Amino acid sequence: MTWTRRILVGSFLAAACTEPVAPFRSPRYPFTGKFGDVFHWPADRLPVRVYPDARGDLRALAANAIGLWERQFLYGEFRGVIVNDSNTADVIVRWTDSVPPATEPDPGPPVPACGGVTQLIIDSTGVALAGPLEIEITIFAGTVFTDGQVEACVRRTTVHELGHALGLFQHATDTLAIMFATPLVNEPAPIDQRTVQVLYHTPSTLAPPPQRP
Amino acid sequence: MADAAGGRTDGPAAGLPVGVALLLLVASSAIRLTAQTSFHASLGVRYTSTLVHDSIVTPLDVRADLAPALTGALGLPLKDPWRLELLVDVSTSPLRRHDADGTTSPITRLWTLGLAVGLRRQLERWLTARAAIGGLKYLPAASTGLFNEGTGGVIPYGSLAVDAAPGVLARRRLALEAGADVHQFLTPALRDAGFIRSRTVYRVSVGVRVDVRRERAP
Numbered sequence: 370m371t372w373t374r375r376i377l378v379g380s381f382l383a384a385a386c387t388e389p390v391a392p393f394r395s396p397r398y399p400f401t402g403k404f405g406d407v408f409h410w411p412a413d414r415l416p417v418r419v420y421p422d423a424r425g426d427l428r429a430l431a432a433n434a435i436g437l438w439e440r441q442f443l444y445g446e447f448r449g450v451i452v453n454d455s456n457t458a459d460v461i462v463r464w465t466d467s468v469p470p471a472t473e474p475d476p477g478p479p480v481p482a483c484g485g486v487t488q489l490i491i492d493s494t495g496v497a498l499a500g501p502l503e504i505e506i507t508i509f510a511g512t513v514f515t516d517g518q519v520e521a522c523v524r525r526t527t528v529h530e531l532g533h534a535l536g537l538f539q540h541a542t543d544t545l546a547i548m549f550a551t552p553l554v555n556e557p558a559p560i561d562q563r564t565v566q567v568l569y570h571t572p573s574t575l576a577p578p579p580q581r582p
Numbered sequence: 583m584a585d586a587a588g589g590r591t592d593g594p595a596a597g598l599p600v601g602v603a604l605l606l607l608v609a610s611s612a613i614r615l616t617a618q619t620s621f622h623a624s625l626g627v628r629y630t631s632t633l634v635h636d637s638i639v640t641p642l643d644v645r646a647d648l649a650p651a652l653t654g655a656l657g658l659p660l661k662d663p664w665r666l667e668l669l670v671d672v673s674t675s676p677l678r679r680h681d682a683d684g685t686t687s688p689i690t691r692l693w694t695l696g697l698a699v700g701l702r703r704q705l706e707r708w709l710t711a712r713a714a715i716g717g718l719k720y721l722p723a724a725s726t727g728l729f730n731e732g733t734g735g736v737i738p739y740g741s742l743a744v745d746a747a748p749g750v751l752a753r754r755r756l757a758l759e760a761g762a763d764v765h766q767f768l769t770p771a772l773r774d775a776g777f778i779r780s781r782t783v784y785r786v787s788v789g790v791r792v793d794v795r796r797e798r799a800p
């Protein structure tokens with residue numbers, strides 16, 4: 370074997386030995402809708418436009434949630450942006466009724482001071498969403514919690530509900546996941562990351578709502 | 583997931599820029615001391631091999647587009663036929679995800695900055711070759727995706743290049759340059775996602791070199 374060939378073969382073997390293996394993305398939780406629907410925002414609809422209610426600090430809460438979800442992706446699969454006009458939004462985030470004062474979130478154990486719901490409507494064809502996804506954040510009436518505890522609750526609930534708007538239609542059974550039914554953590558966990566990454570590489574069966582001007 | 587506590591850490595070559603900067607300082611003083619210093623600049627196009635190969639439902643690759651590459655080289659005299667070279671190299675191009683179905687999606691714009699020290703040798707009257715080692719820094723335009731926990735610090739790299747200056751080009755102080763370099767690539771975010779080994783990345787460039795300042799005979 371000539372020196373040239375030895376060098377070429379050696380270079381090839383060196384490259385082959387350092388080829389990293391793609392990581393497994395399990396365990397994860399199911400993300401399909403009630404009828405097995407899969408939805409995620411397609412690349413040509415990024416960045417997803419999120420309109421937060423101007424009252425309170427919902428704008429900051431929504432921006433925090435967008436940033437946290439963006440960081441779960443490695444290859445630019447999701448990006449979001451805050452918009453000031455609800456008529457141009459893909460996702461609308463609102464307070465249901467009362468608006469809590471903006472304050473520092475309490476770092477203590479989570480308390481059930483608030484709730485949230487994400488509404489999506491499927492159009493008459495059954496294969497596309499009809500309009501913007503709507504998220505409502507509710508402060509539970511008669512709550513006895515401090516402002517800081519309420520702030521911590523609405524912060525993690527906003528992240529959780531935006532997870533639904535990204536297409537994570539189901540709840541996790543893992544209590545450490547942000548998509549646990551009553552979230553106990555402040556940001557997506559590794560199991561949320563694995564699940565949302567797989568979702569964004571699974572073909573959608575639902576098209577996004579029509580593009581708004 | 584491996585090493586979930588990863589975070590922003592610089593690689594073992596984090597001090598490399600300081601070392602190269604010191605070399606450049608030494609070089610700048612040498613310029614005043616000798617008339618035998620030279621300065622070359624080259625402009626070319628660079629291909630970069632796949633930075634990340636992953637499989638999420640289907641396989642995908644992350645690659646930089648063909649990039650313009652600008653290199654500056656300060657040459658200092660050594661014993662003939664050798665010369666010492668201090669190199670600065672910059673290139674930029676969009677970084678894209680290439681999915682298995684042929685579609686591509688932009689991730690961010692990527693800049694790279696390389697500082698290196700090398701040895702150049704005259705092989706023929708019209709042909710020289712250079713070997714260099716140095717540090718390479720990835721500079722993404724946005725801390726997003728695979729760079730959202732940092733770039734992983736300065737990466738050691740090695741490069742080889744040959745310059746050919748046939749008569750017609752040499753008279754115009756020009757030369758054709760072809761080069762290749764190799765380094766290992768892994769970011770903290772990729773490590774957190776479960777990649778446990780870095781990937782060998784090759785870069786190949788071709789371009790034109792111009793002698794901005796030629797060495798003069800002593």
